[in-house]
Amino acid sequence: MLVRHRGREPRISPAATVAPGAIVSGDVVIEAGARILHGAVLTAEDGRVRIGAETVVLEHAVIRGRHDHPAIVGSHVMIGPHAHVSGATIGDDAFIATGAALFPGAVVGAGAEVRVNAVVQVNTTLEPGAVVPIGWVAVGTPAQLFGPDRHDEIWAVQRTLDFPGTAYGVDRSAGMAEIMRRQSAFYAAHDDDVIIGDEG
Template sequence: MDPSAYVAPSAVIVGDVHIGAGARVLHGAVLTAEDGQVRVGENTVVMEHALIRGRDGYPTLVGSSVMIGPHAHLNGSVIEDGAFIATGAAIFPGSRIGAGAEIRIHGVVQVNTTVSAGDVVPIGWVAVGTPARILPPDRHEEIWAIQRELDFVGTVYGVDRGTSMDEIMRRQSEFYGSHGDDLILDD
């Protein structure tokens, strides 16, 4: 962590996380790099209760001068400089948000999707594919027609399509169970 950065005492930082100069991580935010890196650039602000997760093969790399709103969820994505990620946005693994792009309140960026520099995902809309098609949520069939080819279960869980939820959750339980003996480190 750069000495000029600030991390609120109630924020949680786990694993291979780097926080750049002038960055701010506010109360309740969680930056977790249990199996993949998290990088936060200079003068980026991570608001309350945001979750930033790095994944194996999908580090989360946040550029400089980025705003990440409260309750936003960034998971295995690249966020370029000057992007605006609003309250409650959900950004999935393998995605890329171009410089100056905006993902507005509760916008969704699906796995392996690229939102081009300067593009806007409106409030509650869904970006899917590369280049992204930006669609309202009521166009589920169009969204699914693109999304089904993006390999959600392979990207997120590392399994083949058709793997049972029993198997997926057994693996997830095993992975997160490895934290049973974690120790809390004080400064």
């Protein structure tokens, strides 16, 4: 399904594929040879989304563009099922595996691998060719890699990266009520969405 969001429409190469049931919303560009499979969501909330040539976005992946952090995916990239890419930049030839999560301001270098259920935290830079092992967390610039059982070490780096400010535009002291009040108002922009086509 193609959706006009915030007055912007997707632009899809005639040589790309958007499968039935995928949603492409707003300022999204999909280049030739890219394949967007069933249930994937590409949504330019208030920032653009770009999908490079011959990139494959598998089932139920979510790619979200943010105002200060567009989602830019290079060419020849694999985005696995249930992966979540929010306001991140991914270089050419990278591999983002099933269930991986990339947060706003993250940069994944060309040819890097973020393996199953791995995380690249906010404002983290993963060097070209680097590998984040299954379930591990990359945090900081340059990225440090930690197993999931090393929470205190992850937090020691992550606390300086301003997750609340980067992801939600709030100070760390903000409570969930304030964050969700802002998020609810922000996503109300979808009330004005217009379905403009069905690629399926």
